[in-house]
Amino acid sequence: MLSAPLGVISAFLMASLLNLPIFARPFFRAIFFFPAIVPTIVVAVVWQFLLNIQFGAINSVLQGLSLPVIPFLSSPDFAKPSLIMIYMWAQGNAIVIFLATLQDVPRSLYEAATVDGANALQKFWNITVPMTTPVILFNLIMGFIDGFQNFTLPWLLTGGGPSNSTELYSLYLYRNAFEFLRMGKASALAWLLFIVIVIFTGILFRTSARWVYYGGESK
Numbered sequence: 001m002l003s004a005p006l007g008v009i010s011a012f013l014m015a016s017l018l019n020l021p022i023f024a025r026p027f028f029r030a031i032f033f034f035p036a037i038v039p040t041i042v043v044a045v046v047w048q049f050l051l052n053i054q055f056g057a058i059n060s061v062l063q064g065l066s067l068p069v070i071p072f073l074s075s076p077d078f079a080k081p082s083l084i085m086i087y088m089w090a091q092g093n094a095i096v097i098f099l100a101t102l103q104d105v106p107r108s109l110y111e112a113a114t115v116d117g118a119n120a121l122q123k124f125w126n127i128t129v130p131m132t133t134p135v136i137l138f139n140l141i142m143g144f145i146d147g148f149q150n151f152t153l154p155w156l157l158t159g160g161g162p163s164n165s166t167e168l169y170s171l172y173l174y175r176n177a178f179e180f181l182r183m184g185k186a187s188a189l190a191w192l193l194f195i196v197i198v199i200f201t202g203i204l205f206r207t208s209a210r211w212v213y214y215g216g217e218s219k
Helices: 003-018 025-037 040-051 057-064 076-089 092-103 107-115 120-131 133-148 152-157 169-179 183-210
Strands: none
Touching: 003 025, 003 076, 003 092, 003 133, 025 092, 040 057, 040 076, 040 152, 076 152, 092 133, 107 120, 120 133, 133 183, 152 169, 169 183
16 A cells, blocks of 8 residues: 555656756666666565664664664564565666656647746646656556565565564465465465455546546546
8 A cells, every 4th residue: 555656656756857867867777777677586685785783784874873773674663664665666667667658748848838937846747747647557556466466575575574564465375375285265365365456456447537647638
């Protein structure tokens, strides 16, 4: 419920920044897309090093600044927000899709808004966002589907802990199937997951008529 919307927002904002005429833009685009092509096991190892409470790079910097360390993955209060933060970082595919969409927004709309005296924030909110709402809907649906099935990264980083704070539905399903060997229950859980995903996807499609803009008219 949190990772999908926050992931779409972070991807959209990063794509908007990468669409600006900044120095070394191709280099930054490659860097932002890099998480999408790195294997998940590598991502998990890197973030374990960064977030480790004893020798992690982030906590080492905090200690160097005489600030308290943060138990990112070892505290029930911080474990799930840490996973959401990593998910927001690994939005390379969504960034590329957003970037392609942003480049297709007609320049004439921005020129007309400039003539009317609109500032950058007004042009972003009244032109950029409405013109990209179909792609926002697509990425939001894909984000929810991926979020409900998210397994690999939580399993590698926390294993469902600490204190079951990151025991996601997919991890619970896996344990029933391959640890407890309750194949019947695991199958029922898988069907329930499928039904929930279909319901959420249907809700998003039904509500999209209120906020998705399709080249001239809402549908």
